[in-house]
Amino acid sequence: MDLALTQSQEMLLAAARGMVEREYSKENLLLLESGDTDLAETLWQKTAAAGWPGILVPTKYGGEGGSLTDAAVLLQELGRAPAPGTFFSTAVLGVLALMEGGSEEQRDAVLPKIAFGENRIALAATESRYGWSKSLTLTRATASHGGYLLHGVKLFVQDAANADLLLCTARMGDGEVGLFLVDASLPGVSVRPLPGFVSDTFEIKLNNVEVPQASLMPGGRDALEQAILQSLPVLGAYQVGACERVFDMTLDYANTRIQFGLPIGRFQRVQDHVIQIVNLKDAARWTTYEALWKLDESKPDAATAVHVSAAVASEAYYQSCNAAHEVHAGLGIMREYGLTLHTRMSRTLYHYLGDPTHHKVRLAAELGL
Amino acid sequence: MNFELTSTPEQETFRAEVRSWLDEHAPPDMEHPADPGQLTPGGYKKQRQLGRALGKKGWLYPTYPSEYGGGGLSAEEALIIEQELDRHGFTLPPYYDSGGKLGAASIMVWGTEEQKAAFLPPIFRGEVRTWQLLTEPEAGSDLANVQTTAHREGDEYIINGQKIYVGSTHGAEMSWMLVNTHPGGPRHQNLSWFMVPMDSPGVTWAPMDLLFAGNERGAASGHKQTVYFENVRLPAFNLIGGENNGWRVAATHLELEHGLMQTSLRGDSLWERVVRLYKEDKSGGTPLMDCPDAPNLLADMYIDSQIGRLFHLRNYWLQSTGRPVTYHGPQAYLHVKRSALRTAKALHRLFGPYALTTDQEVGLEDGHVEVQQRGSIVAQHPGGTVEIQKVIMARRLGIGRGEPQKSGRLK
Numbered sequence A: 001m002d003l004a005l006t007q008s009q010e011m012l013l014a015a016a017r018g019m020v021e022r023e024y025s026k027e028n029l030l031l032l033e034s035g036d037t038d039l040a041e042t043l044w045q046k047t048a049a050a051g052w053p054g055i056l057v058p059t060k061y062g063g064e065g066g067s068l069t070d071a072a073v074l075l076q077e078l079g080r081a082p083a084p085g086t087f088f089s090t091a092v093l094g095v096l097a098l099m100e101g102g103s104e105e106q107r108d109a110v111l112p113k114i115a116f117g118e119n120r121i122a123l124a125a126t127e128s129r130y131g132w133s134k135s136l137t138l139t140r141a142t143a144s145h146g147g148y149l150l151h152g153v154k155l156f157v158q159d160a161a162n163a164d165l166l167l168c169t170a171r172m173g174d175g176e177v178g179l180f181l182v183d184a185s186l187p188g189v190s191v192r193p194l195p196g197f198v199s200d201t202f203e204i205k206l207n208n209v210e211v212p213q214a215s216l217m218p219g220g221r222d223a224l225e226q227a228i229l230q231s232l233p234v235l236g237a238y239q240v241g242a243c244e245r246v247f248d249m250t251l252d253y254a255n256t257r258i259q260f261g262l263p264i265g266r267f268q269r270v271q272d273h274v275i276q277i278v279n280l281k282d283a284a285r286w287t288t289y290e291a292l293w294k295l296d297e298s299k300p301d302a303a304t305a306v307h308v309s310a311a312v313a314s315e316a317y318y319q320s321c322n323a324a325h326e327v328h329a330g331l332g333i334m335r336e337y338g339l340t341l342h343t344r345m346s347r348t349l350y351h352y353l354g355d356p357t358h359h360k361v362r363l364a365a366e367l368g369l
Numbered sequence B: 001m002n003f004e005l006t007s008t009p010e011q012e013t014f015r016a017e018v019r020s021w022l023d024e025h026a027p028p029d030m031e032h033p034a035d036p037g038q039l040t041p042g043g044y045k046k047q048r049q050l051g052r053a054l055g056k057k058g059w060l061y062p063t064y065p066s067e068y069g070g071g072g073l074s075a076e077e078a079l080i081i082e083q084e085l086d087r088h089g090f091t092l093p094p095y096y097d098s099g100g101k102l103g104a105a106s107i108m109v110w111g112t113e114e115q116k117a118a119f120l121p122p123i124f125r126g127e128v129r130t131w132q133l134l135t136e137p138e139a140g141s142d143l144a145n146v147q148t149t150a151h152r153e154g155d156e157y158i159i160n161g162q163k164i165y166v167g168s169t170h171g172a173e174m175s176w177m178l179v180n181t182h183p184g185g186p187r188h189q190n191l192s193w194f195m196v197p198m199d200s201p202g203v204t205w206a207p208m209d210l211l212f213a214g215n216e217r218g219a220a221s222g223h224k225q226t227v228y229f230e231n232v233r234l235p236a237f238n239l240i241g242g243e244n245n246g247w248r249v250a251a252t253h254l255e256l257e258h259g260l261m262q263t264s265l266r267g268d269s270l271w272e273r274v275v276r277l278y279k280e281d282k283s284g285g286t287p288l289m290d291c292p293d294a295p296n297l298l299a300d301m302y303i304d305s306q307i308g309r310l311f312h313l314r315n316y317w318l319q320s321t322g323r324p325v326t327y328h329g330p331q332a333y334l335h336v337k338r339s340a341l342r343t344a345k346a347l348h349r350l351f352g353p354y355a356l357t358t359d360q361e362v363g364l365e366d367g368h369v370e371v372q373q374r375g376s377i378v379a380q381h382p383g384g385t386v387e388i389q390k391v392i393m394a395r396r397l398g399i400g401r402g403e404p405q406k407s408g409r410l411k
């Protein structure tokens, strides 16, 4: 047994930490939150220049051919910021969906571009009845002129702002749910941000969008399911990194904020909150990294571990933010302090790719219950 | 026992009078933005107009003595006014005002006859609204640590310092504040309590950018402010309760703020919204989200709201019958704060991302559900954090001390 990261993973982590602290600084993230799109573009280009989007792309397509655990190390550092989801949507979910479900032609065309940061992807799966099972797909794909017409509304799509390609689910003539790789600039595609306590969440309207036959991904909805399963603990690592940062901020504040002549960390009620965060974060970390290991090693019970980690990590991030708010009181709700960047992200990630209830139901099924 | 709030025939006549007056005088086009930060100047003006009209009748602050501009009415009558206003979607007062709810209680107990006559009527008649200026960067839970100073020069005090997380959108005519009048003096014996006209030269303020624009109970404040004092001169007349006696003056309003001021016997409008959403989704065919736990979550929400209602009902009964009230205020406040977080989580689990967006087409109930997600986090802190409510409860119960601590003077 060895629970340590490999030497190259440690090196990746250190490089990523430096870069994330520099580029995805609190100041920059607050600007992104206020809608600075130029900065979003600049930061993506810098991320691409570091070669990161190719982390999971096999070497024959110009990528690094890394393991899920390698990708997780990167995501963990992005989560500390918390950096926007474009990287996850493109370099993790997007790449895995192409690997699982794309045609050779689609992989050839897109994977090298992703590796070089030239393409960004968003997953357009959820609709008016929110959830992550395929029975909820209402968008239609109708055969037309040797291709398809896509028609419907995708709701709560993450990271669609600068996406070049959409991974889009649609119900086919035979009732099955198909998966399409859609050029987001096609006529009939309209993307609208949804305001509120969300991070980079969009509505996408598909108004009789004409797509070629070749945009249909042969792996279909089942391939997407596989890609999501593999992506989940990589997203979990992002949540682990985020929890670590929230913990660091909170511990630091508990040690430096003086009230009644004492650091507030000396009050046992405050200690309770800090201890809650460390417990949540460690539970998330070890369930996540075991799930990653099981996927990388193709263990037969990997899915079980994935659902455990997904339920644990989403809950951990949500509750860590709540506990951090207790400790910070007034300061924590000031936007410029930066804790609310995490709170907002923790809410979005709570339901994204299935909320803890969803994963507990799947877990029970995996356990034969 | 009888858990029903019953009214005498006289009270029912009073209710009818209030109702018909409100039907005539409550403007139909009052603003009720989900996010209190979005109340427009026009909307605020209407709230104040209604306040002045209520004030003229003595219904703005019904239980205060009529000689100071209050209504001289009983707690039961005040509750009737509050219930009738609630039917129109307003609180009493219909705008954010710390003066009548809290500050006035301290002035009633600690002010001289001249001070009561000068400061109370404008508040009770709705001519003046006031902010409460307590918190400072170094004085949050540890309120006694305020660093803003006042020193006497002849018949005046000169004030310097800064208050944070205070006030509201759209300004105020008056504030009351706790300052240090004896730097280096013994704790709790170095503070003084002042009434401050907000147009005094040297007073300035700027809005804070917070996760949510205010979430105290009662009428929403909107944006909290930072208020700066630079050589602000106040007549010594504005010092209430004497120099270095401010901690005891503050104990009066803190007692009320720690859970006693709100009758909260109004309906639970969020609950009604949620049930409507849930039922309409069902009957409309498509629930907003797959949620196998829905009935359980809704039942938990209902139970929380029942406990909250009963804690407040009990407090109202204790107070209005002159029974001792000790840990009960903070207990009710603690429940309100804690159940708000549970409700936020339940709504997120019930409605998924729908609960998080204010989008006009996609969001729920004109943003009222999203607002609860942010507001519940912010609501943990005002009027003393969750931990401080527990600290007070422990003291009042005498946990670990044997001797229960006395509550602040209310009379």
Ligand SMILES: Cc1cc2nc3c(=O)[nH]c(=O)nc-3n(C[C@H](O)[C@H](O)[C@H](O)COP(=O)(O)OP(=O)(O)OC[C@H]3O[C@@H](n4cnc5c(N)ncnc54)[C@H](O)[C@@H]3O)c2cc1C
Pocket: A257, A259, A260, A264, A267, A268, A269, A270, A326, A327, A328, A329, A330, A331, A333, B132, B133, B134, B135, B137, B139, B140, B141, B142, B164, B165, B166, B167, B214, B215, B216, B224, B378, B379, B381, B382, B383, B384, B385, B386, B387, B388, B391
């Ligand atoms: C929406 C809102 C409205 C507000 N309105 C007003 C207003 O109108 N006027 C006004 O004056 N102020 C107002 N406040 C300020 C509010 O009263 C303070 O934020 C609150 O008292 C906490 O102070 P703090 O933020 O400095 O936190 P701190 O006191 O620094 O607390 C930090 C942490 O330490 C804990 N802690 C501190 N002391 C102890 C202890 N002895 N035992 C255990 N734990 C402890 C706290 O519980 C918290 O977890 C408002 C705040 C908010 C959020």
